[in-house]
Amino acid sequence: MRLTRNSWILIASFAVLVIILITTAVLRDTEEYVSKVEIALGTTVRVVIASDKNPALIIESVLREFRRIEEKFSVNLADSEISRINGNNGQPYEMDEEMAFVIERALTIAKATNGAFDPALGNLINLWGFDKIGDVDFKGRVPSDDAILAAVASSGYENVEVNGVYITLNNGVKLDLGGIVKGYAIDRGIAIAQEMDPKATGYIDAGRDIGIIGPKFSSDSWSIGVQHPRSDNPGEYLDVVYLEKGSIVTSGDYERFFIIDGVRYHHIINPKTGYPVVKTVSATVISSTAMDADALSTAAFVLGGEFASVILPSLGGQGLFVNDEMEQFTTEGWSFFTEKR
Ligand code: AMP
Numbered sequence: 001m002r003l004t005r006n007s008w009i010l011i012a013s014f015a016v017l018v019i020i021l022i023t024t025a026v027l028r029d030t031e032e033y034v035s036k037v038e039i040a041l042g043t044t045v046r047v048v049i050a051s052d053k054n055p056a057l058i059i060e061s062v063l064r065e066f067r068r069i070e071e072k073f074s075v076n077l078a079d080s081e082i083s084r085i086n087g088n089n090g091q092p093y094e095m096d097e098e099m100a101f102v103i104e105r106a107l108t109i110a111k112a113t114n115g116a117f118d119p120a121l122g123n124l125i126n127l128w129g130f131d132k133i134g135d136v137d138f139k140g141r142v143p144s145d146d147a148i149l150a151a152v153a154s155s156g157y158e159n160v161e162v163n164g165v166y167i168t169l170n171n172g173v174k175l176d177l178g179g180i181v182k183g184y185a186i187d188r189g190i191a192i193a194q195e196m197d198p199k200a201t202g203y204i205d206a207g208r209d210i211g212i213i214g215p216k217f218s219s220d221s222w223s224i225g226v227q228h229p230r231s232d233n234p235g236e237y238l239d240v241v242y243l244e245k246g247s248i249v250t251s252g253d254y255e256r257f258f259i260i261d262g263v264r265y266h267h268i269i270n271p272k273t274g275y276p277v278v279k280t281v282s283a284t285v286i287s288s289t290a291m292d293a294d295a296l297s298t299a300a301f302v303l304g305g306e307f308a309s310v311i312l313p314s315l316g317g318q319g320l321f322v323n324d325e326m327e328q329f330t331t332e333g334w335s336f337f338t339e340k341r
């Protein structure tokens with residue numbers, strides 16, 4: 001049988017298409033990822049980027065942003081802006097736009113979670129010392145009941161008054177944005193990378209709190225393991241999720257803690273009792289921004305998995321929660337992320 005001219009054209013076009021597809025696949029797989037790790041905001045920050053522009057410069061800019069945010073939001077630095085707000089003796093303090101933005105979001109999530117997430121626990125966190133747990137001379141100790149009661153009395157987001165750009169801390173409360181600022185830094189890092197190269201792909205991992213800059217090889221999802229809260233093996237996961245955008249953040253009782261007489265005292269405080277939360281060991285939340293995922297994971301940790309798995313979706317989060325008996329709870333939308341797309 002002789003092929004017509006049209007058939008030859010068809011076969012040739014098909015061959016060209018196959019060659020293009022193969023070349024694209026090969027090129028795609030050779031897209032190179034550059035990464036760098038640095039300590040910032042009390043954790044290990046890894047930036048992983050592929051970009052046709054200048055990936056090393058993008059990484060430097062992202063890490064510089066982390067350092068800038070730490071200098072502004074760390075309660076451990078006497079001249080940080082957050083320390084200046086805390087030290088303003090109950091007088092109105094004029095915030096810049098960025099500080100107002102983060103505090104506004106923190107207060108919104110505090111209200112929405114009925115204070116499970118509370119950005120005004122500075123006195124309690126300072127009393128327990130969890131803000132200094134990384135220091136070499138830190139020694140864990142349990143404060144007296146009286147001291148805890150007094151710190152509970154001078155804590156709580158209801159005492160934070162915001163009028164436009166002015167913030168006033170009533171009743172001696174102090175802010176601690178440790179439960180939200182890492183997420184904010186991840187969001188800023190993503191924004192900077194995307195501004196420098198809208199086609200950049202990769203992710204930012206700040207102590208296993210992860211925000212996606214862009215899909216792997218521009219089209220695949222990143223697979224991310226959810227750390228097993230009681231395993232020493234960093235490769236042992238509770239679950240694996242697939243993300244091509246957005247963010248996943250875990251709050252765990254294994255992150256900052258000390259043990260006295262067999263009792264684990266960790267860094268997530270129940271604002272009502274003033275003691276570290278009991279009955280939850282880890283709370284992982286996926287959300288469109290890392291800032292929300294961060295605050296919501298802390299809130300979910302306090303609320304407990306059973307309750308959190310019901311209310312988190314209405315606050316824009318999907319999650320996986322583990323209680324002290326290692327029972328797992330997930331929101332209804334969680335399984336969407338555990339299937340590779
Ligand atoms: P995360 O690891 O994101 O859950 O944040 C824990 C950090 O947030 C702690 O180290 C404290 O600085 C702060 N924190 C502790 N308990 C709470 C709470 N109930 N709400 C908001 N922030 C908290």
Ligand code: MG
Nearest residue numbers: 179294295298
């Ligand atoms: Mg958090």
